[in-house]
Amino acid sequence: MSPETLIRMANQIAAFFKAQGTATAPAAIAEHLQSFWDPRMRKAIIALEANGTATGLDPLAAAAVRMLKPVDAAAKVV
Numbered sequence: 001m002s003p004e005t006l007i008r009m010a011n012q013i014a015a016f017f018k019a020q021g022t023a024t025a026p027a028a029i030a031e032h033l034q035s036f037w038d039p040r041m042r043k044a045i046i047a048l049e050a051n052g053t054a055t056g057l058d059p060l061a062a063a064a065v066r067m068l069k070p071v072d073a074a075a076k077v078v
Contacts, residue, residue, distance in 0.1 A: 001040075001041060001044065003044070003048055003053065003054070006041060006044055006045045006048065007045075007048070007054060007055070007056050007057050007061075010029075010033070010045060010057060010058070010061040010064075010065070011056070011057065011058045011061055013029055013032055013033070013061065014029055014058040014060040014061035014064070015058070017029050017032070017060065018060060022060065025060045025064075026060055026063035026064040026067060027064070027067065028064075029060060029061055029063075029064035030064040030065070030067040030068055033045070033064060033065070033068060034068060034069070039071045039072075040071075042068055042071050043070075043071035045065050045068075046065055046068055046070065046071065048065075049062055049065040049066060
């Protein structure tokens with residue numbers, strides 16, 4: 001999946017949770033990403049944010065991505 005697509009999807013999730021406010025929205029977004037995104041998608045968005053190439057990522061989504069646990073490369077998709 002392209003970086004642009006991941007960023008667009010994360011921004012859509014952030015827009016949904018934005019009404020919760022900056023204090024609680026990042027945790028809700030992170031929980032959504034953890035629960036519903038494929039581990040490969042999470043790994044990719046974490047890498048984009050970590051290396052500063054997540055251009056256009058909503059600040060709430062960026063905060064959420066920084067809350068995510070690193071994805072184990074050997075993790076199995078169930």
